[in-house]
Amino acid sequence: xxxxxxxxxxxxxxxxxxxxxxxxxxxxxxxxxxxxxxxxxxxxxxxxxxxxxxxxxxxxxxxxxxxxxxxxxxxxxxxxxxxxxxxxxxxxxxxxxxxxxxxxxxxxxxxxxxxxxxxxxxxxxxxxxxxxxxxxxxxxxxxxxxxxxxxxxxxxxxxxxxxxxxxxxxxxxxxxxxxxxxxxxxxxxxxxxxxxxxxxxxxxxxxxxxxxxxxxxxxxxxxxxxxxxxxxxxxxxxxxxxxxxxxxxxxxxxxxxxxxxxxxxxxxxxxxxxxxxxxxxxxxxxxxxxxxxxxxxxxxxxxxxxxxxxxxxxxxxxxxxxxxxxxxxxxxxxxxxxxxxxxxxxxxxxxxxxxxxxxxxxxxxxxxx
Numbered sequence: 001x002x003x004x005x006x007x008x009x010x011x012x013x014x015x016x017x018x019x020x021x022x023x024x025x026x027x028x029x030x031x032x033x034x035x036x037x038x039x040x041x042x043x044x045x046x047x048x049x050x051x052x053x054x055x056x057x058x059x060x061x062x063x064x065x066x067x068x069x070x071x072x073x074x075x076x077x078x079x080x081x082x083x084x085x086x087x088x089x090x091x092x093x094x095x096x097x098x099x100x101x102x103x104x105x106x107x108x109x110x111x112x113x114x115x116x117x118x119x120x121x122x123x124x125x126x127x128x129x130x131x132x133x134x135x136x137x138x139x140x141x142x143x144x145x146x147x148x149x150x151x152x153x154x155x156x157x158x159x160x161x162x163x164x165x166x167x168x169x170x171x172x173x174x175x176x177x178x179x180x181x182x183x184x185x186x187x188x189x190x191x192x193x194x195x196x197x198x199x200x201x202x203x204x205x206x207x208x209x210x211x212x213x214x215x216x217x218x219x220x221x222x223x224x225x226x227x228x229x230x231x232x233x234x235x236x237x238x239x240x241x242x243x244x245x246x247x248x249x250x251x252x253x254x255x256x257x258x259x260x261x262x263x264x265x266x267x268x269x270x271x272x273x274x275x276x277x278x279x280x281x282x283x284x285x286x287x288x289x290x291x292x293x294x295x296x297x298x299x300x301x302x303x304x305x306x307x308x309x310x311x312x313x314x315x316x317x318x319x320x321x322x323x324x325x326x327x328x329x330x331x332x333x334x335x336x337x338x339x340x341x342x343x344x345x346x347x348x349x350x351x352x353x354x355x356x357x358x359x360x361x362x363x364x365x366x367x368x369x
Contacts, residue, residue: 006240009359012138012352016084018123018130019095024084025137029359030070032078033368034145041065041083041140047344048136053184055200056335061088063133078366083137087130095122100321101328105309112320129245129338132345139348142355149368150358152220155180156346158187158339159302161196161212162203173219173298185340204336209308211246212339214346218288218299218354225294225357232292233299236357240349241303246338249304253287261285268297303346310334 005013009029016023042065049063050056063085070081099121102108107127111119119125146152155173157180159166166189179188185200187193196212203210226233234252241250258266268281281297288299310330319326335341358364 006135006138006243006349006352007356010142010352010356012135012142014131014134016087016131016134017120017125018128019087019125020120020122022084022086023131023134024082025134027070027081027083027138027141029356030076030078030081030141031145031364031366031368032076034076034141035074036067036071036076036081036141036144037074038065038067040144041067041137044136044140044143044344044348045085045133047181048133048341050130050335050341052341055184055197055204055337056341061085065137081141085133085137095124095332097328100319101317101326102320103309103328103330104315104317105306127245129335129341132244132342135244135352136344136348139344139351142351143347145364146351146355146358150220150222150363152218152354152358153177154216154218154347154350154354156214156216156343156350158185158193158196158343159213159215161185161187161337161339162199162210164192164195164199165213166192173217176217180343186343200337200340207312208336209311209334210337210339211248211305211307212337214303214305214339214342216299216301216303216346216350218350221288221294221296221299221354222358222361222363223294223296225354225361226289226292227360228292233289233294233357234292236353237299237301237350240353241301241346244303244342244345244349246305246308247303248306250301252289252299252301254285255287255302258285299350303342305339305342308335308338 005011011028013026045063045065050061066084068082070077070079098108155177157176166187176188180186183190183193185193185196187196200210238250241247254266266285268283268286270279271282273280284297287301288294288297312330314327314329317326317328
C-alpha cells in the first residue's frame with residue numbers, strides 16, 4: 001500500500017502541501033448510493049481549522065471543501081471521491097531560514113536528508129499538521145457511514161493538557177459528546193477546560209508550548225473486528241493514529257497503568273447483560289479488545305501529543321551550510337498546543353480504520369439502498 005494511503009478496502013489517500021496551492025483527499029471504496037455533499041464534510045473540518053481562538057495558530061483559512069468527483073445528483077457513484085481545500089493564507093517567508101538551520105523537534109533535518117533538499121519545506125510541507133485536514137475529509141465520510149448504517153459512534157475529547165488532567169468522574173458517552181465542543185480546549189468538564197486554557201495561554205506568553213492527551217471512545221462496535229496477528233485491531237488503529245503529526249504515544253484500555261496491576265485487578269469478568277441477554281464484561285480495562293479482536297465493549301484508547309515544536313525561545317541547532325553550531329528563534333504563526341484541534345482528527349482516523357475493518361469482515365455492502 002502506498003505510504004500516503006490509509007486503509008485497504010475503504011481507502012483515503014492524502015495529497016498536497018501546507019503552503020502549496022491546495023490539499024486534498026481521494027476516497028476509494030465508498031459504497032454507491034450514499035447521500036453526500038460538502039455539507040456532510042464541512043462541519044468536521046470547521047472543528048479542526050486554524051484561527052478559531054486565541055489558543056490556536058492565527059493563520060486564517062476557511063478550509064472550505066469542494067467535492068470534485070464521485071458524487072452525482074447528491075449520491076456517491078462508487079467511483080473515487082476527490083475533495084480539495086484551497087490554501088489561501090499561507091506565509092512562507094519565515095521558512096527560508098529553516099532550510100539551512102533545521103528547527104529542533106521538527107522534520108526539517110530528516111526531510112532534508114531523505115529527499116536531498118527537494119522536498120517542499122514551506123510550512124513544513126507534507127510534514128505539517130495542516131495535512132490532518134485531508135484525514136478529516138475521509139473521516140467525515142467514514143463517520144457518516146458508521147453511524148447511519150452500522151450504529152457505530154466515535155467521540156474524542158481532550159483528557160489532559162500539560163499537567164492538568166480531567167478527573168476520572170462518571171460521565172456518559174452522550175454527555176461527553178454533548179459537552180466536548182462547548183469550550184475552546186474540547187474538554188467536556190468545563191472547570192478543567194478553563195484551567196487548561198489558562199495553562200496554554202501562560203505557555204504562549206513564555207514563548208513555549210504544551211502537549212496533552214486525547215481520549216477516544218467508540219460505541220456500538222460489533223464482536224469480531226481484527227485479524228490476528230499482524231492485523232489486530234490495535235495494530236490497525238495504531239498505524240493510523242501514528243500518522244497524525246505530533247503523536248508520540250498510544251494506549252488501549254488500562255494501558256500503562258495496567259502494567260502496575262495484578263491480574264485479578266486488571267481482568268474483566270464476563271457477565272450476562274440482563275436487558276439483552278448478551279455476554280458483556282463488568283469492567284472494560286481491555287479497552288474493548290481481546291487478542292486483537294473486538295469483544296463488543298466500547299473501544300477506548302488514549303493518544304499522547306508532544307508539545308508543539310515551534311516555539312519562540314532561542315534554541316540550539318546546526319547550520320547545514322557550514323556545519324557550525326548556531327542558534328535559532330522560530331517566528332511565524334504556530335499553535336502553542338495542537339491538542340484542542342486534534343479531536344476531529346482522532347475521530348476521523350478511528351472511523352477510517354474501523355470502516356475499513358467492517359468492509360473486510362463483510363459487514364458493509366458496496367451499494368447502499
